[in-house]
Amino acid sequence: MLTNIGSFQQTSSVLKRLNWVIILVVFSFVIELVGLFLSSNLLVENFSSIHMSNRLFDATVTTSESLEGAMTTLNKASTERTHLGDLYRVYQANYAQAHDSIDSALQMSNDSAGINNHLKKLKEKLETFNTSSNHIFSQEEPTPMYFSGNVDLLVAQEYKLELDELLRKTQLLVKEEGANAFETVYRLRYLPLLVTLLITFFCVSFTILTGGAIIRRLRKSVDNLMEATKVVVGGNLSYHAKIIENDELGWFTFAFNQMIEKVAQLYQEARYAVQIRDDFLSIASHELRTPITPLKLQIQSIIRLVKQGRLAQLPPEQILKMLSITDLQISRLTKLTDDLLDVTRITSGKIDLRKERADISKMMSEIITKIRSELYAQKYEITMNLQPGLFVEMDLSRIEQVFTNLLSNAMKYGEGKPIEVTTSRTDPHSIEVRVQDHGQGIALADQERIFGRFERAAPSANFGGLGLGLYIVKQIVEQHLGTVRVESSLGDGSAFIVSLPSEMAVKQ
Amino acid sequence: MRDQLKTNNKILAGLIAIFICFHDLAKAEEIVFIVNAENPIKEMRNQDVVDIFLKKKREWADASGIHFIDRKDGSVERHIFLTQYIGRSDRDIELYWIGQKLYSGNAAPMQVLTDQNAEKMVSTFKGGMSYVLSTYVLGKGVKKIMIQGNTSP
Numbered sequence: 001m002l003t004n005i006g007s008f009q010q011t012s013s014v015l016k017r018l019n020w021v022i023i024l025v026v027f028s029f030v031i032e033l034v035g036l037f038l039s040s041n042l043l044v045e046n047f048s049s050i051h052m053s054n055r056l057f058d059a060t061v062t063t064s065e066s067l068e069g070a071m072t073t074l075n076k077a078s079t080e081r082t083h084l085g086d087l088y089r090v091y092q093a094n095y096a097q098a099h100d101s102i103d104s105a106l107q108m109s110n111d112s113a114g115i116n117n118h119l120k121k122l123k124e125k126l127e128t129f130n131t132s133s134n135h136i137f138s139q140e141e142p143t144p145m146y147f148s149g150n151v152d153l154l155v156a157q158e159y160k161l162e163l164d165e166l167l168r169k170t171q172l173l174v175k176e177e178g179a180n181a182f183e184t185v186y187r188l189r190y191l192p193l194l195v196t197l198l199i200t201f202f203c204v205s206f207t208i209l210t211g212g213a214i215i216r217r218l219r220k221s222v223d224n225l226m227e228a229t230k231v232v233v234g235g236n237l238s239y240h241a242k243i244i245e246n247d248e249l250g251w252f253t254f255a256f257n258q259m260i261e262k263v264a265q266l267y268q269e270a271r272y273a274v275q276i277r278d279d280f281l282s283i284a285s286h287e288l289r290t291p292i293t294p295l296k297l298q299i300q301s302i303i304r305l306v307k308q309g310r311l312a313q314l315p316p317e318q319i320l321k322m323l324s325i326t327d328l329q330i331s332r333l334t335k336l337t338d339d340l341l342d343v344t345r346i347t348s349g350k351i352d353l354r355k356e357r358a359d360i361s362k363m364m365s366e367i368i369t370k371i372r373s374e375l376y377a378q379k380y381e382i383t384m385n386l387q388p389g390l391f392v393e394m395d396l397s398r399i400e401q402v403f404t405n406l407l408s409n410a411m412k413y414g415e416g417k418p419i420e421v422t423t424s425r426t427d428p429h430s431i432e433v434r435v436q437d438h439g440q441g442i443a444l445a446d447q448e449r450i451f452g453r454f455e456r457a458a459p460s461a462n463f464g465g466l467g468l469g470l471y472i473v474k475q476i477v478e479q480h481l482g483t484v485r486v487e488s489s490l491g492d493g494s495a496f497i498v499s500l501p502s503e504m505a506v507k508q
Numbered sequence: 509m510r511d512q513l514k515t516n517n518k519i520l521a522g523l524i525a526i527f528i529c530f531h532d533l534a535k536a537e538e539i540v541f542i543v544n545a546e547n548p549i550k551e552m553r554n555q556d557v558v559d560i561f562l563k564k565k566r567e568w569a570d571a572s573g574i575h576f577i578d579r580k581d582g583s584v585e586r587h588i589f590l591t592q593y594i595g596r597s598d599r600d601i602e603l604y605w606i607g608q609k610l611y612s613g614n615a616a617p618m619q620v621l622t623d624q625n626a627e628k629m630v631s632t633f634k635g636g637m638s639y640v641l642s643t644y645v646l647g648k649g650v651k652k653i654m655i656q657g658n659t660s661p
Contacts, residue, residue: 151628158575158618158629169613 016247017214024210028203032196039195043188046181052108053178056115059105060171063122064164066098070133071160078136078153088137095130102126105170112177118170125166129159221249228256237264280454280467287336291329298326339468342401343453346475353395353479357503360431361386361423363396367403368421371411375419378411385422390431391503398476399500402484403433405469406496410437417493430482431502438493447486473498538642539588542627542650544634551654557593560637562604563614568635577629577638578617585623589639593658 073091077084102123109115136152221244228241240257243250302322305311311319345351364386368375375382392399410419414437422434442450449455451474454467470484473496477484481501488494541557543549547568559565560576568574579586581598590596596604605616620626623640630636631649646652 151625151632154618154620154625154629155632158577158633161615161618165613165615168609168615172611172613 017218020214021207021211024203024207028199028207031203032199035195035199036192039188039192042191043185046185046188049181050178050185052111053174053181056105056108056174057171057178059101059108060167060174063098063101063105064167066094066101067129067160067163067167070094070098070129071157074133074136074153074156078150078156084137091133091137095126095133098126099123112173115170115173115177118166118173122163122166122170125159125163129156129163132156132159217245218249221245221247221253225249225253225256228253228260232260237267276454284336284340288333291332291336295326295329295333298322298329339472342472343468346472351398351475351479353398355393355395355480357391357393358396359388360390360392360394360399360433360500361388363400364403364421364423364433367400367407371404371407375411379416380411380414381418383418383420385420387423387425390423390425392431392480392500393503394480394500395476399480402473402476402498403435405473406435406498409469409496410435410439410494413437413439414493415439425502426499429502430499433498433500434495435498436493436495441490441492442486442488442494443490447488450486451484537588539585539592539639540642540644540652541637541639541655542630542646543637543653544630545649545651546634547637547651549653551656554593554655554657557655558595561594561617563608563617572635575629575633575636576617577626577636578619579626579639580619580621583621585639585641586619593639593655 070091073087073094077087077091102119106116106119106123109119132152132155136156139152224241224244228239231239237260239260241253243253243257302311305314342351365384368382368384372382407419407421417438419438420434420436422436424432424434426432451470453471455471474484477498477500483499484496485499486494486496541552548570549568556565560574561578563576566574579589586598590598590601594601601616605614608614608616618629620629620638623644626638626640627644627647627650630638631647636650640646
């Protein structure tokens with residue numbers, strides 16, 4: 001995943017944040033438009049109020065003029081009492097015009113309760129005036145005069161006066177509303193501009209702050225990674241970069257930490273491998289040198305005897321001893337070389353097993369027979385508890401190498417105490433061979449480690465060897481699909497248990 | 509002689525007429541306030557008269573509208589009314605109504621020329637109120653009311 005850059009979608013972190021900034025800018029623009037619309041609409045409403053006031057005022061003026069016309073007609077009708085029909089039609093026309101004007105004004109003034117109430121009263125008074133006026137037209141004779149006035153006409157005039165008063169009050173209210181609307185328009189003339197500027201300022205500030213915060217967070221993550229890189233480059237492989245956000249950068253930080261952990265682990269392993277290599281070179285050179293020195297001494301001694309012509313004078317036992325020592329050292333060298341070759345084969349996977357059916361108890365008996373002289377030489381007492389008929393599919397030479405190694409170790413670390421070899425069938429599918437010594441034992445902490453290459457539980461200064469024996473044992477046993485383990489405690493000796501699949505299991 | 513006597517009688521009659529006339533003029537120095545006969549009010553304060561005339565008070569106690577009928581400018585009745593009850597001059601009142609028309613929309617009350625017209629108007633409007641000379645004989649459609657708190661002679 002780390003190497004597949006092409007499939008990596010770098011959008012949810014950087015681009016997603018940039019998307020947010022773009023969304024904020026668009027949102028700001030929309031807010032600004034809404035603010036501009038609302039503030040402009042407020043002005044438009046007030047302009048509409050002014051227009052409506054003018055129309056209302058016109059309606060009241062029309063009403064007033066119509067009433068004047070009606071009153072003039074009434075005066076004529078009341079005083080002259082001629083052409084009453086014509087006068088009545090003129091009066092009705094004026095009355096109808098006044099009535100329509102008030103109705104029209106009523107429709108226009110729905111939003112203004114004060115004006116509307118005045119107009120309703122006006123309409124009621126107009127009806128009263130009309131009733132009074134109709135009374136004048138309905139009289140056949142002139143109404144009685146009281147010195148200087150016609151009372152019916154006076155009554156009509158009184159109603160007319162009230163109508164004038166109401167009209168005037170209505171006009172004052174209409175003018176006041178118009179003036180208020182105009183004052184509002186004048187007062188708010190810069191409102192759209194102000195709203196636009198304020199919203200723009202707010203939105204731009206908000207966008208800058210938000211965008212800045214997003215960039216700061218992004219930069220914080222990047223800086224965090226850069227700082228971690230510097231620390232790691234400085235040699236601190238235990239450093240863990242803090243994962244700030246759950247995004248690609250966070251994932252990248254996590255991967256970086258994982259990578260550093262892996263690098264640290266590889267570094268430790270490499271250091272350990274180098275240490276082991278150095279130790280091995282030291283041990284190998286010592287081990288290889290150990291048999292060479294006596295070998296060289298023996299050979300030089302033989303050469304010197306040959307040159308002096310004294311070889312023939314030596315008793316055969318002496319010569320045999322010298323050659324035996326030489327053979328022993330050569331065997332040791334051969335063993336060391338074989339071990340190294342085996343390790344190389346195992347590591348490169350070139351070890352070939354030639355399996356055949358064999359009784360493992362019989363094979364153990366033969367191995368012990370072969371090394372019996374050495375056991376006696378080192379005064380080891382060996383006890384065998386071998387169960388016959390335990391057949392295993394195995395490479396005889398390799399399995400023999402396994403148990404020779406184990407018995408060799410038992411003699412090396414057994415401190416001369418008895419060695420026990422046991423074979424048994426633990427279950428129908430596996431056969432177990434146990435090599436038990438009663439030497440110094442192996443510490444629990446070392447019991448896993450000793451099966452590694454160049455590993456040894458005891459210091460190399462006290463015991464020879466390359467530390468490859470148990471490694472080879474383990475590899476060969478595992479090649480046979482078996483296991484090897486150790487049961488040991490310090491001071492009580494060690495038991496190496498090799499478990500191999502039985503012939504029955506192999507067939508299955 | 510007989511002619512002389514007739515002449516003297518005429519002079520005496522004229523003097524009597526002049527006396528009677530002046531006597532009536534002297535009596536016309538007083539006005540009375542009238543309201544519609546159906547109006548339950550019997551008396552009111554002088555300040556109420558002022559408020560009604562100036563249209564600061566526009567309704568009776570029963571919330572019906574007040575129709576105050578004024579008298580023509582320059583009439584004796586109006587002169588008495590303004591000086592004794594309102595306490596302002598013709599000019600002041602004229603300016604007051606100009607201001608009212610401009611700023612509140614209130615118009616000056618309707619003015620009639622004669623006591624008869626005033627009486628007829630008051631009798632026509634249930635909420636009517638006006639003033640007439642105290643010597644004027646009132647009809648059934650109106651009634652006098654007493655004004656309290658007026659200290660004028």
